[in-house]
Amino acid sequence: MQLAFPLAETPDSAAAEAGRRLFAGPVDFVKGVVAMSGLPPADRAEICFAGRSNVGKSSLINALTGRKALARASNTPGRTQEINFFTLGESHYLVDLPGYGFANAPVAVVAKWQALLRAYLAGRPSLRRAFVLVDARHGIKPVDEEIMTLLDRAAVPFQCVLTKTDKINAATQDKVLGQVRARLAPHPAAYPELILTSSERGEGLATLRAAIAALG
DSSP, X not given: OOOSSOBOOOOOHHHHHHHHHHHHSOEEEEEEESSGGGOOOOOSEEEXXXXXXXXXXXXHHHHHHTOTTSSOOOSSTTOOOXXXXXXXXXXXXXXXXXXXXXXXXXXXXXXXXXXXXXXXHHHOTTEEEEEEEEETTTOOOHHHHHHHHHHHHHTOOEEEEEEOGGGSOXXXXXXXXXXXXXXXXXXXXXXXXXXXXXXXXXXXXXXHHHHHHTTO
16 A cells, blocks of 8 residues: 655656756745735746744755855744745745744734735635645644645645754654654645655755746
């Protein structure tokens, strides 16, 4: 019997090259959006990265693009309070969503950007896939499932990407993968492949780039 939510296979040479070319081309910051009225035109394929505060989202975006400070990384959870849009060449938008969960900010500020996050996920017609980042040390938390349920309701396909896999050993990874697979099973919008990544070691980056390039 095929394992539910298998690990994504290493891309073939053509797919890997398409992903490399996409991310080797121009990657530019467009704008930070604080209200739905500020979204750029929905005129190209769009992918977004969502994840709990401090899951390593900015580090992963920087590693994918090979630019050390494209997305602002911080040791203080909840610093990203806007939806940040970047162009990948002329074909894609890469979207960095505000971290959800704990945030070191006033309650009213947190509530405002969480509402923006939910509105974006539910109402962006050009959004091809959400990549939901999960810390490989901790697995899927209830706050992750809230976002996954929202994506289910909005019929937005999402794919689970485990981050910081360099921080755990093989036995812990197997345990976490079991938990992640069990938690994903009830979600109809979950794409049936997992991607393991390490921004520190570069693991999984070619696979993730290829997956994004295929969403043209």
